[in-house]
Amino acid sequence: MALNTVVLEEVSLREEVRSLLARLGVEEMLANSSGSVAQSASAELQVHSPITGEVIARLPQPSESAAQEAIEAAHRAFLVWRNVPPPRRGELVRALGEELRSGAAELGRLVTLETGKILSEGLGEVQEMIDICSLAVGLSRQLEGRTIASERADHRMMETWHPLGVVGVISAFNFPVAVWSWNAALALVCGDAVVWKPSEKVPLTALAVQALFLRAAAKVGGVPEGLCAVLLGGPRLGELLVDSPRIALLSATGSTAMGRAVGPRLARRFARALLELGGNNAAIVCPSADLDLTLRAVAFAALGTAGQRCTTLRRLIVQESVYEDLISRLQQVYRSVVVGDPRAAGTLVGPLIDERSFAAMQAALEEARSAGATITGGERVPVAGAGGALRHAARQAGYDAFYVRPALVEVAAQIPVVKRETFAPILYVLKYRELEEAIALHNDVSQGLSSSIFTLNMREAERFLSASGSDCGIANVNIGTSGAEIGGAFGGEKETGGGRESGSDAWKQYMRRATNTINYGTRLPLAQGVSFEIEPAEGGATNGSPKPE
Ligand code: UN1
Secondary structure, eight states: OOSSSEEOOOOOHHHHHHHHHHHTTHHHHHHHOOTTEEOOTTEEEEEEOTTTOOEEEEEEEOOHHHHHHHHHHHHHHHHHHTTSOHHHHHHHHHHHHHHHHHTHHHHHHHHHHHHOOOHHHHHHHHHHHHHHHHHHHHHTTTOOOOEEOOSSTTEEEEEEEEEOOEEEEEOOSSSTTHHHHHHHHHHHHTTOEEEEEOOTTOHHHHHHHHHHHHHHHHHHOOOOTTSEEEEOSSHHHHHHHHHOTTEEEEEEESOHHHHHHHHHHHHHTTOEEEEEOOOOEEEEEOTTOOHHHHHHHHHHHHHGGGGOSTTOEEEEEEEHHHHHHHHHHHHHHHHHSOBSOTTSTTOOBOOBSOHHHHHHHHHHHHHHHHTTOEEEOOOBOOEESTTHHHHHHHHHTTOOOBOBOOEEEEOSSOOHHHHSOOSSSEEEEEEESSHHHHHHHHHOSSEESEEEEEOSOHHHHHHHHSTTSOOSSEEEESSOSSOOOTTSEEOOEETTOSOOEESTTGGGGGEEEEEEEEEOSSSOOOGGGOOOOOOOOTTOOOOOOOOOO
């Protein structure tokens, strides 16, 4: 396989997309009704595949009033759904999981065509959706509150968790469907409705998921119309979710810049915010590390999804005694890893999502180079082969495809570019002597999503996981920073936004908590021993507080 050119398959992406959408039930959904896809002919959304740059679909974008109506309909659906017993709500999510299982091959392929991630990762994303559905079905029979000791005789105190309202979901291009499912599967069993604004770069997978959801809803029956809606279009639709008093919780995944705009707006109206923002994930490699395992883990974490995961490994902090060995092996990997058509077996690195992403990568590399960094890779990889004709047609229309060789960048210190998240396959490498120094470097960035240490030394591993170790929401030992399972809470600290999605007790954010105190006695003792005696009325009633002796 040629390493320095990308050979594209000559298959019409447009045709394949059309057939996948038909198989996933999208055409039928759009033909029958809007299917909770807010749309009107107000503007057209062009969808490009990063594989060739060509336009693979054109969709109508909803007007503001159509979007507002979808939010209102979701609210009406919530008023019904909140009274459905949670295990029955779980049946809907079980059916959704089944639809995802039967459509996995098609949906996974569509993820690849729309985002450019390799097929195995496209399928992995759908598996992540299936997994969260399984978790949520179990959860639907385990939503639990605690009973708390009351200080008053003949009283019981407890917590009840109630449905919250309409949950807004804003998701990014890189995980076009899994992020919705982490939110929606939990929100649905928690009794909430969901309105989703996917990235305008990847609306087709969202449409497909909506079709699968509607199929699941039709199969289980009794699902109020409008319970899950999707708004396809630009940032204005996201703003509607942010500002709508109907949206009780907004879960937003994207850049820190987006979070900075969204967070204060939500705070202004006291809405709940679940923010999943930028990461600048690092791994520390210690002298005792198993270097074969480390190499594989670093390669997946740094190169997977072409460096476009929020969990992508961006900084590698290596102890000086193993530095030369590891870095020379990594350089070989960077020089030889197959960059190419994400549909082809053997490709590990597909295209970047678009030209902006390519430009941001080049600007970061330029900044590092002028600060004295040593760079392996980073250059654009030209496209050839039969599919080149398709790309040529796309270029005629003003669009292009952007394949790059991933970049390994050795830096002497954590210069400003290293502290920023550039959403591209750039791995900065730093050297350290003492573990304390490595941990200090590790934490000296404003983001706090995911982290790893590679060591066989128990003291080093435990130090890294301790209160004075990694300051991230995810801290791993001997595995990379990306590829988290859905069973754990997912999210990070500092400028990553503090939100937690997916497993563990993340479900609590999708519900409201009520503290209930029940008096099953005949007296009315007041908390904190407060005495508040009123004159006995006719019949001799008093407040019943225990009287001091
Ligand atoms: C993201 O990039 O927004 O841990 C999510 C991972 C995936 C999720 C990534 N399970 O890499």
